[in-house]
Structures are given as structure tokens and as C-alpha cells.
Amino acid sequence: MAELPAALEDLIQELSRLPGVGPRTAQRLAFHVLRADRARAEALARAILEVKSRIGYCERCWNIAEEPLCTICRSPRRDPSVICVVESPLDLLAIERTGEYQGLYHVLNGVFSPIEGVGPEDLHVPDLLERARSGVREVILATDADVEGETTAVYIGRALAPLGVAVTRPAHGLPVGGSLEYADERTLARALSARQAF
Amino acid sequence: MRLVSLELRNYRNYARLNLEPATGLNVLLGPNGQGKTNLLESVALLALSSSPRARRESELVGPLGPEARVGALVEGRGRLAEIRIWVRIEAGVTRRRIEVDGLPRRAVDLPGLFRVTLFWPEDLNLIKAGPEHRRRLLNQLLVQVRPGYARALARYGRVLEQRNSLLKRVANGEQPADALDVWDLQLARTGVELVAGRREVMQALAPEAARFHSQISGGEALEVAYEGPPEELLQALHQSRSDDLRRGATGVGPHRDDLSVRLDGADARSFASQGQQRTTVISLKLAEAAVVTALTGERPVLLLDDVLSELDATRRSALLEHLADPGQVIVTSVEADPFPARVIGRSRVWQVRQGRLLPCG
Incomplete structure (x- = not known):
């Protein structure tokens, strides 16, 4: 079998390390880059370098940021008395897109998972507790509903309990516009037990 | 409950199969290694979303490509549903995809739509085998009759895995x-869901099993009972923590549950004879089908893999007598011998040869 030039082989190697990219896809992407205009390839390379050199983490909430504080923490319009705890910057974006939330965030950048060696300190929980001590009235625990997300929420909820702030968790329930018939039992049961006055 | 039609593509040794079983008794005959068990397994997959016998899911994929498919039309409460399961191997990773009536369905949410009671030759050792086999009996029954149980079971398994991993990290100071604390809490919370289901289903199963057993054995008293974790699971977890840390594994919880089995007051797990064990297993299996029927209002499809030849005449006829109840049964056998002529006479019979089904009679 003919061997690929080393440079191309290196690119395939690097690409296949990306999440969700298998060896086949990596090959396809590498050949795509090879065939593309030089300008396009340079733009891609530059974008990768830029993202690493310009973007870091917010000193206060661990969201991604181009300055010491992220845009949300810098905004004077946000309500600093409410903190929403999320697993990742992508979850933060999802909540921002609703336009419903005016408070600040705390981004864990992970969940409590002993199997992956992730403990409470890795999630900047002590930072969160520190923040919650000054002028915060509510902390919303918006981690996922899977085992790790739920356990992380329970852990943080217990750590916050002595501080006297309100601790809440987003309701789980029926999707908007969804049909009752297709809801799974667990979701339906939760939605029923969390029903509201109509 | 009825399997209306079954379609296999590249599933183990079946290149392609289209089967329309009869509503009553279906008999698959053929020498060993022809694919009788594989066929029953594919039907079980539709009920449980995972194979009850494959060690790795990739085993299900046949030699004709990277993907196996099981499709079926099933009927329950007069309603038809189409279930499709794909198992695909890609870059060494096996993935399973499930659709019900064309809509994707998570594996934990499939059980309960199509219900079966399985009886494999390995079940004959159920009484003296390890407790995990008796737990499996409970789990296979519960996922099919109790909504949310399959999810609770999966969650419990994940919490347990995390706690065990944490035990090792705590033990070496990481x-x-x-x-x-928080994993103990989660384990106790999820564990309680499993315990509630198991306790409830055993209340239904125990008297049924006792009734069948007394009938078949001519009066022997069978008592099966649920042996669950301590009532205060959270407290029990705290108490076992130092032992757990030493072992690197969790010592209490529903993952250690068992069933106690007593025959005329003596522990069958240690004292039962071969014959007594088999009668007990038949009684448990018939009870299982009866419980599914009672709880869901519909008889499950019975899948019997080559069990009759393992039984003596009395037990065989006891089992066959109950198979005569209205309801669908798929049974495999090496030979037609174990079936009385009157049974064979009103069943649909196939010969299984190297992944092909030939109707006979």
C-alpha cells in the first residue's frame, strides 16, 4: 500500500483526535484541506491559533472570555443576585438564547465524575460558594438530568444549604407543543408531580 | 401480546429471514448450531432492547456487512406497533438504534411495548446458580411490567460504577x-426505586410460583421470597463505608439482592435435587408469565429454547399443559419427540437449517 506524505499523515492524525471524528472522516477532512485554496487553509490555521491565544476563562464565572471577565459578568444590566450553574459554555448559550434569564452564571466546565477523575475542586465549587456568600439570593442548578449532572446538583445544593441562599433547579416536564402520548413515563411522572395552578 | 411478523437481516447466521408465526404454538426443529436459539434471541431483543445472551452486542452482526437489523410487527391490546432495531459496527464501536413506528426510541424506553417470558436451558440451573441469575429473572420481568424500571436500573448501575470508582480514589487519597456522601445519597435514592419494584413484583410472583409448584410436584411447598438490602439503605451505606473502602466495592444495595427459595422449609439453593430444581424453575417461569398477564392484562409471548428435551415426562407434560393456554408460544427443539402428537397436530412447525426456515406439515 502506498504511503501518504508525512505532512498529510500528521494532519490526519491531529484531526482524528477531535471528538466525533473517526479515521475515515479525518482522511476526508485532510484531503479537503489539501485541495482547498491556500487562503482558506491559512484562515483555518489562523482561527485555531487565535482561539487558543485570545480566549481564556472568566475569572469570576469560568465562562469563556476574551478579557479577564466574560461579557456577561461585565454587563451592568445583569442581576448579580442570581447565579445559574451550568455544565458548559454551550449550556450557557442555550439559556442565553431563551432571552429569559438576566442573572449571572457559574460554568463548571464538567461534572462530578469519579470515573473520569473529576471531583468538586475541578469544578470550581469553592469559587461558587465564595461568590454565593456576598449579595446572592438565588442559585439555579441547571446541570443535566443524567446521573452525573443530578449528583453534581445534589452536591452543590448541599454545600450551599448553610449559606441561606435559595437553591432551585429548572423544572423537568413536557416539551412545549409535545404530545402527551409520546412523553416517556419518567418525564410524564415528573411533569405531573411538578404541576402548577392553571 | 403477539409477534405478527419478524424480519431479520444479517443477524448472526440469518442473512435474511421473514417469518409470520402462528398465533398459538410455533415449533422450530433442527440440529444444534442451525440458528434456533438465534431466532428466539432476536425476538427477546425486541422485548428487552438488549440480548439476554450475547456477551458483546457486536456478536449479533452477521458476516454480510457492518449492520444487523431486526424488524417486527407486534400486537398488544389490539394495537399494532412496528419495532426496528439496528446494530452497527463502525470503527470498532458497536451502536444500537431503535425505532418504534418510525420514531427513535431510547433503549431504556423500549421494554414494556412487547413482552416475552424467556426460558433458556441455562435457566434450569437458576436455583443453584449465583444470585445474579435470580436478579436477572426479576429485572427481565420488571422492565417489562413497570414503567421507569429499566431507567432506574440503568441509573443505579451508573451510580454504583461511579461510587466504586470513587471508593478507590478515596482509598488512595486522591x-x-x-x-x-452525595454518591451514597444517589445510590440510596435510585436503589429505593429498584427495591420497591422488586418487592411488589415478588408479592405477585411468590404465590403464583407456589401454586404451580404444588400442582406439578404433587403438594411440595415452594416459598420464594425477596432478599433485599437493609430498610435504611443510606444508613447501611454509611456503616459499610470503611469495609467498602478496603474492598474498593460497594457491599450493600440492591445489586446484591437475591431470592430465597425454600422447598418444604429447606433451603433449595443448597439442598434441592436436580428434579426439584427443575420443577421449581418451571414453576417460577410459569409464574412469571402469569404475573405479566395479571399486571398487564395480556399474556406475554413465551419463548422456550430447547427446554423440553431436558425434562422428564411428568414435568414436560406439566409445562405443555400450560402452553396450551391461549397465547403465542415459540419453542425450539432438536427433535419432535418431546411433543405429544396432539400438541404437534395443532402447531405450526418449521425445520431450521443453517439460518433458513422451512415450513413442514
Whole structure:
């Protein structure tokens, strides 16, 4: 079998390390880059370098940021008395897109998972507790509903309990516009037990 | 409950199969290694979303490509549903995809739509085998009759895995011991769901099993009972923590549950004869089908893999008598011998030869 030039082989190697990219896809992407205009390839390379050199983490909430504080923490319009705890910057974006939330965030950048060696300190929980001590009235625990997300929420909820702030968790329930018939039992049961006055 | 039609593509040794079983008794005959068990397994897959016998899911994929498919039309409560399961191997990773009536369905949410009671030759050792086999009996029954049980079981397994991993990290000083508190809490919370289901289903199963057993054995008293974790699971977890840390594994919880089995008051797990064990297993299996019927209002499809030849005449006829109840049964056998002529006479019979089904009679 003919061997690929080393440079191309290196690119395939690097690409296949990306999440969700298998060896086949990596090959396809590498050949795509090879065939593309030089300008396009340079733009891609530059974008990768830029993202690493310009973007870091917010000193206060661990969201991604181009300055010491992220845009949300810098905004004077946000309500600093409410903190929403999320697993990742992508979850933060999802909540921002609703336009419903005016408070600040705390981004864990992970969940409590002993199997992956992730403990409470890795999630900047002590930072969160520190923040919650000054002028915060509510902390919303918006981690996922899977085992790790739920356990992380329970852990943080217990750590916050002595501080006297309100601790809440987003309701789980029926999707908007969804049909009752297709809801799974667990979701339906939760939605029923969390029903509201109509 | 009825399997209306079954379609296999590249599933183990079946290149392609289209089967329309009869509503009553279906008999698959053929020498060993022809694919009789594989066929029953594919039907079980539709009920449980995972194979009850494959060690790795990739085993299900046949030699004709990277993907196996099981499709079926099933009927329950007069309604038809189409279930499709794909198992695909890609870059060494096996993935399973499930659709019901064309809509994707998570594996934990499939059980309960199509219900079966399985009886494999390995079940004959159920009484003296390890407790995990008796737990499996409970789990296979519960996922099919109790909504949410399959999810609780999966969650419990995940929490247990995390706690065990944390035990090792705490033991070698990587994490503080109080990090365990929240996992104990989660284990207890999820565990309670499993315990509630198991306790409830055993209340239904025990008297049914006793009734069948007394009938078949001519009066022997069978008592099966649920042996669950301590009532206060959270407290029990705290108490076993130091032992757990030493072992690197969780010593209490529903993952250690068992069933106690007593025959005329003596522990069958240690004292039952071969014959007594088999009668007990038949009684448990018939009870299982009866419980599914009672709880869901519909008889499950019975899948019997080559069990009749393992039984003596009395037990065989006891089992066959109950198979005569209205309801669908798929049974495999090496030979037609174990079936009385009157049974064979009103069943649909196939010969299984190298992944092909030939109708006979």
C-alpha cells in the first residue's frame, strides 16, 4: 500500500483526535484541506491559533472570555443576585438564547465524575460558594438530568444549604407543543408531580 | 401480546429471514448450531432492547456487512406497533438504534411495548446458580411490567460504577472521604426505586410460583421470597463505608439482592435435587408469565429454547399443559419427540437449517 506524505499523515492524525471524528472522516477532512485554496487553509490555521491565544476563562464565572471577565459578568444590566450553574459554555448559550434569564452564571466546565477523575475542586465549587456568600439570593442548578449532572446538583445544593441562599433547579416536564402520548413515563411522572395552578 | 411478523437481516447466521408465526404454538426443529436459539434471541431483543445472551452486542452482526437489523410487527391490546432495531459496527464501536413506528426510541424506553417470558436451558440451573441469575429473572420481568424500571436500573448501575470508582480514589487519597456522601445519597435514592419494584413484583410472583409448584410436584411447598438490602439503605451505606473502602466495592444495595427459595422449609439453593430444581424453575417461569398477564392484562409471548428435551415426562407434560393456554408460544427443539402428537397436530412447525426456515406439515 502506498504511503501518504508525512505532512498529510500528521494532519490526519491531529484531526482524528477531535471528538466525533473517526479515521475515515479525518482522511476526508485532510484531503479537503489539501485541495482547498491556500487562503482558506491559512484562515483555518489562523482561527485555531487565535482561539487558543485570545480566549481564556472568566475569572469570576469560568465562562469563556476574551478579557479577564466574560461579557456577561461585565454587563451592568445583569442581576448579580442570581447565579445559574451550568455544565458548559454551550449550556450557557442555550439559556442565553431563551432571552429569559438576566442573572449571572457559574460554568463548571464538567461534572462530578469519579470515573473520569473529576471531583468538586475541578469544578470550581469553592469559587461558587465564595461568590454565593456576598449579595446572592438565588442559585439555579441547571446541570443535566443524567446521573452525573443530578449528583453534581445534589452536591452543590448541599454545600450551599448553610449559606441561606435559595437553591432551585429548572423544572423537568413536557416539551412545549409535545404530545402527551409520546412523553416517556419518567418525564410524564415528573411533569405531573411538578404541576402548577392553571 | 403477539409477534405478527419478524424480519431479520444479517443477524448472526440469518442473512435474511421473514417469518409470520402462528398465533398459538410455533415449533422450530433442527440440529444444534442451525440458528434456533438465534431466532428466539432476536425476538427477546425486541422485548428487552438488549440480548439476554450475547456477551458483546457486536456478536449479533452477521458476516454480510457492518449492520444487523431486526424488524417486527407486534400486537398488544389490539394495537399494532412496528419495532426496528439496528446494530452497527463502525470503527470498532458497536451502536444500537431503535425505532418504534418510525420514531427513535431510547433503549431504556423500549421494554414494556412487547413482552416475552424467556426460558433458556441455562435457566434450569437458576436455583443453584449465583444470585445474579435470580436478579436477572426479576429485572427481565420488571422492565417489562413497570414503567421507569429499566431507567432506574440503568441509573443505579451508573451510580454504583461511579461510587466504586470513587471508593478507590478515596482509598488512595486522591479524593476526600466526604465526597462519597452525595454518591451514597444517589445510590440510596435510585436503589429505593429498584427495591420497591422488586418487592411488589415478588408479592405477585411468590404465590403464583407456589401454586404451580404444588400442582406439578404433587403438594411440595415452594416459598420464594425477596432478599433485599437493609430498610435504611443510606444508613447501611454509611456503616459499610470503611469495609467498602478496603474492598474498593460497594457491599450493600440492591445489586446484591437475591431470592430465597425454600422447598418444604429447606433451603433449595443448597439442598434441592436436580428434579426439584427443575420443577421449581418451571414453576417460577410459569409464574412469571402469569404475573405479566395479571399486571398487564395480556399474556406475554413465551419463548422456550430447547427446554423440553431436558425434562422428564411428568414435568414436560406439566409445562405443555400450560402452553396450551391461549397465547403465542415459540419453542425450539432438536427433535419432535418431546411433543405429544396432539400438541404437534395443532402447531405450526418449521425445520431450521443453517439460518433458513422451512415450513413442514
